[in-house]
Amino acid sequence: MSKETTAVITGATSGLGQLVAIELAKRGFNLVLTARSKERAEATRTIIEANAPSVKIGFFYGDLALMEDVNRVGKEIVAAYPVIDVLLNNAGIHAFEPRVTSEGFPEMIAVNYLAPWLLSKTLLPSLQNATSARVVNVASEASRRHGVLKLPDDLTDTTPFTARGSSPIYGKTKLLDIMFTAELARQWAGTNISVNALNPGFNVTGLGRELRFASVIERILKLLRLGDPRRGTDIIIKLIVEPEYEKVSGGYFNVGTGKSIEPVSPGGDLAMQKKLWEVTQDLLAEKGYFESQCLKGNK
Numbered sequence: 244m245s246k247e248t249t250a251v252i253t254g255a256t257s258g259l260g261q262l263v264a265i266e267l268a269k270r271g272f273n274l275v276l277t278a279r280s281k282e283r284a285e286a287t288r289t290i291i292e293a294n295a296p297s298v299k300i301g302f303f304y305g306d307l308a309l310m311e312d313v314n315r316v317g318k319e320i321v322a323a324y325p326v327i328d329v330l331l332n333n334a335g336i337h338a339f340e341p342r343v344t345s346e347g348f349p350e351m352i353a354v355n356y357l358a359p360w361l362l363s364k365t366l367l368p369s370l371q372n373a374t375s376a377r378v379v380n381v382a383s384e385a386s387r388r389h390g391v392l393k394l395p396d397d398l399t400d401t402t403p404f405t406a407r408g409s410s411p412i413y414g415k416t417k418l419l420d421i422m423f424t425a426e427l428a429r430q431w432a433g434t435n436i437s438v439n440a441l442n443p444g445f446n447v448t449g450l451g452r453e454l455r456f457a458s459v460i461e462r463i464l465k466l467l468r469l470g471d472p473r474r475g476t477d478i479i480i481k482l483i484v485e486p487e488y489e490k491v492s493g494g495y496f497n498v499g500t501g502k503s504i505e506p507v508s509p510g511g512d513l514a515m516q517k518k519l520w521e522v523t524q525d526l527l528a529e530k531g532y533f534e535s536q537c538l539k540g541n542k
Contacts, residue, residue: 249327250483251275251320251366253307253358254334256283259381259443261290262476263331263483268295270484275301275320275327277334307334307358308344310532317365327369329483332359332380332420337413339406346530349401351409355416357398360423360523363438364533370436375489378427379482382440382495385410386418387507392515395522419519421495421506426516428493437492439482443475444498474498 250267254260255276264274268291278284284302291298303319305312320327335355342350348357363378370376390411393400397415404412424440431438478498482488488496497504509515527533 247273248329249273249275249324250329250331251277251324251327252331252333253277253362256280256287259475259479260331260333261287263333263479265291265294266476266480267329267483268298268300272329273299273301275303275324277303277305277307277316279304279306307362308336308348308350308353310346310348310353310357310361310527310530313358313361314365314532317362321366321369324369326372327366328373328376330363330366330370330376330378331479331483332362332378333479334358335381335416337409339409341401341403343401347401348399349412351412351416352398352400352419355413356419356423357523357527359420361527361532363427367436371434373435376436377483377489378436378438379479380420380424380438380440381443381479382420382424383414383417384442384444384504385414386421386510387414389414389418389507392418392509394515394518395526398523398526418507418510421510422516422519423523424495425493425511425513426520429516430520432492437489439488439491439493440495441478441482442495442497442504443478 248271250272252260252264252274255264255274256278264276264287268274274291276284276287278287281302281304284304288300288302291300301323303316305316307313336351338351344350344353346353359380370378388411392415421440424438428438475498478496478501481501482496495504495506496502505511
C-alpha cells in the first residue's frame with residue numbers, strides 16, 4: 244500500500260472481528276483494536292502477527308457495555324491516531340438472560356447499539372482527517388424478528404426476559420444498527436466518510452456462547468460445514484476495501500452476493516430513523532457521555 248491505512252475494529256479478540264483483523268493485516272493495514280482483557284488481546288496479537296509479521300497493532304482497553312468506557316477509549320484513540328481510514332463496529336452480544344449495566348442500560352442495547360453510535364461520533368475528528376474514510380456496522384437479518392419498536396423506551400427498557408424472549412431484543416438491536424447507519428450517512432453527507440451496514444449471515448462464532456450447549460452445537464455445525472465465519476468476513480472486507488462501496492453510503496448489504504437488502508419495517512422509515520437519532524443523542528448527552536460541540540456532521 245502506498246500510504247499507511249488505519250482500521251479501528253471492535254470485537255477483534257474472537258470471531259468475525261479477529262478474522263477481519265487478520266485479513267486487513269495481510270493487506271498492510273495498521274490495526275487499532277478494542278479489548279476488555281489484556282490476556283485475550285495478547286493472544287490475538289500473537290495470532291495476527293503469525294499471519295502478518297510486520298503488522299502494527301495498538302490495543303485500547305475498555306468495556307463496550309459502559310458508555311463511559313466507550314467515550315474514554317474513543318478519545319484515547321483520537322489522541323493517538325489523528326487519521327482513521329476505517330471503523331468497523333463489530334462487537335456484539337446475544338444475552339440469553341437480562342442484565343443491566345452499572346449505568347442503567349439494558350446490556351444488549353448498550354453493546355450492540357449505543358456503543359457503535361457513541362464510538363462513531365467520538366472518532367469523527369480522525370475519520371474526517373482521512374482522504375476517504377469508511378464506517379462499517381455489523382447488523383443482521385435477525386432484525387426481521389424485532390418485536391415492536393418503541394422509542395425512546397426501548398433504549399432503557401430493563402424488563403426481565405427469558406432465553407427465548409431474548410431473540411426479539413437481539414433482533415431489535417440489529418434493527419437499530421441499520422436505522423442508525425442510514426441516519427448517520429445523512430448526518431455526514433458531504434463529508435469524506437461513507438457509512439454502511441451488512442448482514443454477515445449465520446456464522447459459528449462466540450456470539451451464542453451463553454447457550455448451555457454452545458460448544459457442542461459449535462462442533463456439530465463445523466462438522467456439517469455450516470456457519471463458516473469466513474463468509475461473514477468476506478462481506479465485511481468488501482465494504483472496507485472494494486471501490487464500488489466507497490461512494491455508497493447509508494446502505495445495508497448481504498453476505499455472499501454483496502447486494503443491497505431492503506430493511507424490515509420500520510428500518511427504512513426516514514422519520515423513524517431521525518427519531519431514533521434524536522432520542523439516542525438526547526439520552527447520551529443527558530448522561531454526559533459526549534459533548535455536543537464535537538458533533539460536526541450536518542444537521
